[in-house]
Amino acid sequence: MAHRIFTTPFASVYPAYVNKVERKGRTQAELDEVIAWLTGYDEEALGRHLAGGTTFEDFFAAAHLNPKVSAITGTVCGVRVEEVEDPLMQKIRYLDKLVDELAKGKAMEKVLRS
Template identity: 65%
Template sequence: MDNKRVFLMPFASVYPHYINKVEKKGRTKAELDTVICWLTGYDQLVLQQQIENKTNFEDFFNQAPKIHPNASKITGVICGYRVEAIEDPLMQKIRYLDKLVDELAKGKSMDKILRT
């Protein structure tokens, strides 16, 4: 996998796909934003600014106020890779987000998604 290509991809270009994925399964954009903010430490205003600024994934995660301490509890397979075994820290954060979006779309409760 070409990690650099993924890292330079604007978060804003993937975000609408996240929205479509969760809304098709009866979840909401607000729930998606809650999950993203939980993982990254962004608040709603700064998340929206990151989207409007077309921030790439590398900067999106590097500028995140604080990755949630329970993020390491996110486990399982995403895109054929065990998320807990991904060695590149940035790619692991991106896959954490993908895994959370999948869990939201699959109807998991917010308590379980947010590891509370």
Template identity: 65%
Template sequence: MKNTRIFKMPFASVYPHYVSKAEKKGRTKDEVDTVICWLTGYDRKGLQKQIDKKVDFETFFAEAPAINPNVSKITGVICGYRVEEIEDPLMRKIRYMDKLVDELAKGKSMEKILRE
């Protein structure tokens, strides 16, 4: 997994795709925000600030208040890779977020998505 171009991609350019994917499956923007905030430790205001500043993924995760301690419970395949086996820490965080949004779009309950 060497495609590090995504590290410099603005988070704000991908975020609408997360929301769109979830909404097509009957979920809400609020639920997308909930899973992203759970993962990163941002509150809603902090998340919106990062979107408005158009920070790249690298900065988005570098400035994240606290990655959730339960991220190790996120397992499975996303984009053809097992998230728990991705070696690059930043890429793993990005794929964790992809996986959470994917689970949301697939109709999983919030309790299961948030590993409660």
């Protein structure tokens, strides 16, 4: 059985990401930069996904993941992202991890694995 998050519209979770980073003094533009780094989506493509109600499954199916994605390590909700077995869930956890790092005030070049 597929996880419920897979069929959840990305646009329904995006405001929570924005709130999380803004509460910690970061900006929506920085969040969008992190999403662009991970997925390859530019501002226009991200906007289309948000407006179109794209599910997480379709959002990541159309993404071109950054080649440095394997450098994203650590835990989200007590689970090591590098050990998540389901490929889609792992991509979602990568995004969660990057949002967490941004919210925790990590330097952008560290978040973007530069």
